[in-house]
Amino acid sequence: MPIEIKMPALSPTMEEGTLARWLVKEGDTVGSGDLMAEIETDKATMEFEAVDEGTIAKILVAEGTDNVKVGTVIALLAEEGESADEVEAPASKAAPAPAPAPTEAAPAPAPAPAPVGANGSGDSSRVKASPLARRIAAEKGIELSAVAGTGPNGRIVKADVEDAKPGAVATKAEPERAAQSPAAEAPAPAASKAPAAVWYDESIPHETEKLSNIRKTIARRLTEAKQTIPHIYLTVDVRLDALLKLRAELNAALEPRGIKLSVNDLLIKALGVALVQTPKCNVTFAGDTLVKYTRADVSVAVSTPSGLITPIIRDAANKSVSAISGEMKELAGRAKENKLQPQEYQGGTASLSNMGMYGIKQFDAVINPPQGMILAVGGGEKRPFVIDDALSIATVMSATGSFDHRAIDGADGAELMKVFKELVEAPIGMIA
Structure with a gap:
């Protein structure tokens, strides 16, 4: 068997x-x-x-x-x-036996006369046609309502009008050609919930690429997030000089162990600690309840060939920065090879997205549902900065928190951003 x-x-x-x-x-x-x-x-x-x-x-x-x-x-x-030769594929469910063929074939009904307009209207302005098809039809003096469309839902495309003659009506051959596309045979049922097709200018050189399941999921979840979650955005400017100095000292000490910390590793730690210190932001809105987390699991955005994925640093507040660094390198590497296990990217209580390496100064990130917030950080840059009432030059980074306003009030979001800023500007406290 x-x-x-x-x-x-x-x-x-x-x-x-x-x-x-x-x-x-x-x-x-x-x-x-x-x-x-x-x-x-x-x-x-x-x-x-x-x-x-x-x-x-x-x-x-x-x-x-x-x-x-x-x-x-x-x-x-x-x-x-x-x-192996004796193994047979499982039989599909038995289909009802076909009715016996009649001894004499019934005469085929006479074909119905072609409609005046293959698109259901004699008005060319209401006919479904691509912009390029309309332009060609206008140049050749073709009445679009007399052309059978072979595109989706009977839409007239370039090929339909290129060989058409001015003043010609849809011939018997044209409906046969149109019938090659099921969508052109009849309108979709009224109850259909298929997404509306998106049209584009066919005259522009292009190629189409089939969406992967990952990209489809990204599109669906981001649409859901922007349509259902009221975002509130709060931005702070953070001095990085102390954090950069500490990073250099830690890397010098960790070099014999082959560990090299990134700025992002320290920011993951800072966000984890900030979430624990401001628990009102470490939440999920769940309809008539609010889920309050007692641990900060930080999802970190990683760009892969298939799209964005967010591996999770669990209990980021209580992990050493060197542990975060090693874990993040390993997770990011497997993410780019599409080898993460579900438990490594599903869940998380908040997210961090860093685009500083691309030279981005500041941006607003979309919340990753069902999480309640995401922190978007830009690149550090030298800026004029007032320190102790004197104008100086400092390395400054802009950070923007996106918060689910159903669950997190503006004042609570502001408190998290304040704590995050303090931790980054005096980083020795978060690793003590």
Whole structure:
């Protein structure tokens, strides 16, 4: 009896995924723990390991297949003593037997006459057509209402008007051509909730790229955040000179251990401590309840080829900066290889996004739901600064906190920003 290998649920929220790549082929022998496939979830691309031993008898889902539901049988594993050639794919649900063919074919009904306008109207201004198609039609004197569109939902595109004759109506051949696109055959049902198509100028040279599951999730979550969370933004300017001096001293002391701290490592520590000292900002809004966290788990934004992901430094307030540094390097490295485990990027009580390395001076970040705040930090730069009533030059960084105003009042957000500023400007206190 062959063993069914099913699409796994690689995260608590996963319902479907993309079978990105098979790492085995039919006939290969696998053992428990062997890597079998790479599966792209809504968060990352993860490796799928074999649980049982045997021979890959049949691969039922080809690599590159999207929207594979969790639990779908993707391959069959022949056990010891079982011939792979004898293994058969699981039978699909039996379909009702087709009705017997009539002895004499009924005459085909006469085709209905073509409508005056393939788009349902004789008014060209109301016909769905791309800007380029309209321009070509105007130049050639073509009535758009007489052209059958082959684009999505019957939209007229460049190819439809290039060969059309001025004054011509949709011919019998044109509806046949239009029928190649299901969307052109009939309007979508009124109850359909499919997102509206986004049109663009086809005349501009371009290429299209299919969105990964990760990019789709980013788009959905950021849209959700901006539409449902009332953001309030609070910005402070922070002197970095003391922190940079401390970093240099710590790196000199840690050099024999091969540890080199970044400014970001110290900022993660500062945010963790600030969240513990201002617990009203370490929260999640949950409808009619407020979740108050007693530990600061800081999600740190990392840019990867697939999109942004936020590995978590758990209990950042109570970790040493050297521990944060080592953990962050390891997490960021695996994030860029799409090898993070779900527990390493799911959760977190607040986020930190640092764009200083790109020369960004200041920006407002979008809250990562269900968290209540995110801190956006820009690059440090030399600026004129008043110190002890005297104008001096200091290294200054702008930091902006984005807060969920449903859960965090402006005064509480301001308190967190004040504490964060104090910790960075007198950093010895946060590592004592």
